[in-house]
């Protein structure tokens with residue numbers, strides 16, 4: 178009977194196409210659509226900050242260099258991961274991330290909470306040649322980052338695009354994006370104060386690569402690494418932190 | 428190549444190619460202050476190059492009126508050559524990134540050659556370049572033969588094939604330049620994605636129109652899979668790549684999907700790229716070339732129906748098994764796990780159907796390395812889907828995720844299944860397409876077979892070992908309840924396996940190079956076969972449906 182029905186279906190190209198679309202659509206619709214409507218999907222975190230223009234530029238360098246191919250940014254709810262890397266990652270921590278950089282391979286360690294673990298100086302030395310710092314490392318050397326000036330003039334466009342996708346950047350932030358990027362990496366200039374005004378006192382203003390006169394790609398990347406895991410405290414607070422991480426073996 | 432086109436079709440081709448070149452000029456101007464400009468120049472050269480080829484033979488002799496009485500094989504031939512070129516490129520990149528993991532200084536301190544930029548050139552090169560071209564070429568072949576009808580277009584097959592290769596070139600050159608969305612298997616930026624949509628819609632229309640011309644009442648099984656492949660890849664590609672460019676003069680865009688939703692959409696895409704690109708399309712190949720080569724009908728028609736609809740329906744639920752124990756809501760992870768386990772049924776139904784088809788032809792499997800390629804592919808398909816369903820179980824995934832075990836699973840599928848079925852199909856297709864008696868050298872096919880098997884086994888065993896060791900080291904505790912190993916300890920333990928993997932990959936690459944040589948010599952220096960009738964049914968002879 179069903180075989181007969183299929184025999185009929187096989188005689189109609191359009192019928193077959195419609196059947197494939199119907200069969201293939203169900204799974205995706207059931208799993209994706211509710212993620213936008215169910216409130217528990219993303220936790221509340223009123224203290225959540227947005228990336229500063231410099232950090233966003235650093236994030237784009239992280240994407241460009243494919244750091245995500247070796248580093249995850251997603252601490253799973255497993256005991257050993259929490260002990261190794263810190264509290265497990267919450268959805269809210271990547272709510273402004275486009276794209277998300279959770280990763281799927283750990284050739285190197287997880288970086289979700291790398292911010293503040295090392296000094297800027299360590300990062301610069303490590304990125305220049307990882308084997309100077311960790312002799313066993315197989316991470317590539319990124320010497321050219323410190324030599325390449327950061328392209329800042331199109332940063333307002335980047336922020337504007339993010340803004341229209343729903344990231345809460347103000348018009349003032351968009352307008353000042355290039356100046357703020359410059360200011361965040363040059364603490365001694367007049368541009369520096371605007372950064373903390375617009376992005377909050379928590380923001381780190383520093384000559385990340387050790388040179389306070391020029392803004393390089395190294396500045397941006399290190400600024401980004403140093404803010405990872407520090408945009409909100411949600412993961413360290415009450416409910417989330419006390420929840421017992423599930424342990425597959427126990 | 429143009430001998431089969433009439434002068435009006437040549438005009439049409441010239442206009443199309445010039446339009447592409449003009450689009451390239453526009454991109455180059457708008458993107459002059461960005462890397463987009465470089466891509467503009469590449470598009471311009473690509474379109475210009477094709478326009479030039481069309482012009483040089485514009486006034487060549489025209490085809491005779493009876494061309495519609497034969498199959499349209501020129502694009503297939505070019506597709507096969509392109510597929511082999513991409514195979515060597517993509518696998519060379521694979522060996523190079525594998526070697527970089529063992530000897531990091533092999534990046535030579537340049538930006539373009541660092542691991543993070545080369546890795547996607549490998550995945551795109553092999554999946555889209557090698558796999559995609561092979562799928563387009565074989566689908567054009569299979570749909571004509573099983574429908575007994577000529578392709579429904581003259582210029583459009585070229586547009587699909589060359590347009591797709593333009594996409595691949597943009598993608599791969601983009602990564603080297605630092606243009607990427609970072610979404611795995613969908614790294615190409617917005618303009619390349621838009622272009623692929625145009626190409627893919629043309630592909631779909633061409634395919635359906637050809638099927639609509641068929642002289643057989645039923646659509647053959649292989650075509651079901653090719654149809655599912657074309658259709659679903661279109662849906663996945665469009666939804667996963669929805670993005671907002673920062674301006675029309677910039678290559679950079681931001682995806683519309685944020686954080687956790689992006690993760691779900693990405694792995695819904697990623698897993699189904701595996702399902703409909705690396706599985707459904709290649710099952711289409713299997714369902715045609717395996718029975719042809721074995722000279723036996725498919726074992727069970729019912730099993731084909733069961734496995735086809737099972738695969739189309741179940742796979743779409745399984746993407747969330749890439750996100751176990753993450754910030755993705757638990758209920759989605761559970762659904763993904765459940766469907767992944769159920770997926771084993773249709774997967775093994777396909778593998779079993781293929782192997783049972785060989786019953787009664789085992790002596791051929793023994794003597795004929797080409798058929799053995801396809802047999803081994805079916806075995807690896809069964810193996811990697813079993814492994815996949817196993818790894819999708821949450822506690823298992825807690826160990827395997829993030830480790831080389833995943834990479835081992837990937838290449839059991841990619842080398843053992845995708846590449847082996849492709850080589851088997853191409854070795855069947857090449858002599859028949861160029862009307863040769865046989866491949867140039869059966870010995871070289873045999874050598875290729877054993878290099879491929881050895882390479883795959885070395886690769887996969889190395890990665891199983893390293894993955895499981897890595898996973899265990901990360902979660903081992905000392906008596907005092909502290910973590911026993913630092914991350915660097917686990918890294919140091921990986922090096923021997925990274926070297927072994929690079930060696931296995933090298934064997935596999937050598938096999939592919941030998942395959943190229945053999946195909947080349949088959950075309951150049953093998954005697955013609957006595958002509959067999961390999962033509963579609965005359966249009967006039969059969970009433971339309």
Ligand code: HEM
Pocket residue numbers: 246281282284518519521522523524525526546549550553554558611833834837838841842845846928929931932933935936
């Ligand atoms: C010459 C043989 C090959 C070698 C040496 C090779 C090597 C590699 C290496 C080193 C990686 C990166 C793994 C990592 O990041 O740790 C990789 C990833 C990958 N390769 Fe290959 N590869 C080969 C052939 C292929 C083929 C033929 C395909 C597909 C048809 C393929 C598909 C992939 C995919 C999909 C990934 C990404 C895996 C993931 O993200 O988990 N490879 N390959």
Ligand code: HEM
Pocket residue numbers: 281611697701705706745748749750767768770771774808811812813814815816817818819820824827828829833836837839840841844845
């Ligand atoms: C029943 C069928 C299959 C199931 C249930 C399955 C399941 C899985 C699972 C659980 C993972 C690991 C995800 C993670 O922990 O990150 C995975 C990864 C992968 N599988 Fe499969 N698999 C199947 C068949 C295949 C086949 C036939 C291929 C063919 C090449 C394939 C290619 C891949 C690739 C490329 C990845 C790596 C994705 C990434 O992380 O980049 N799978 N699969």
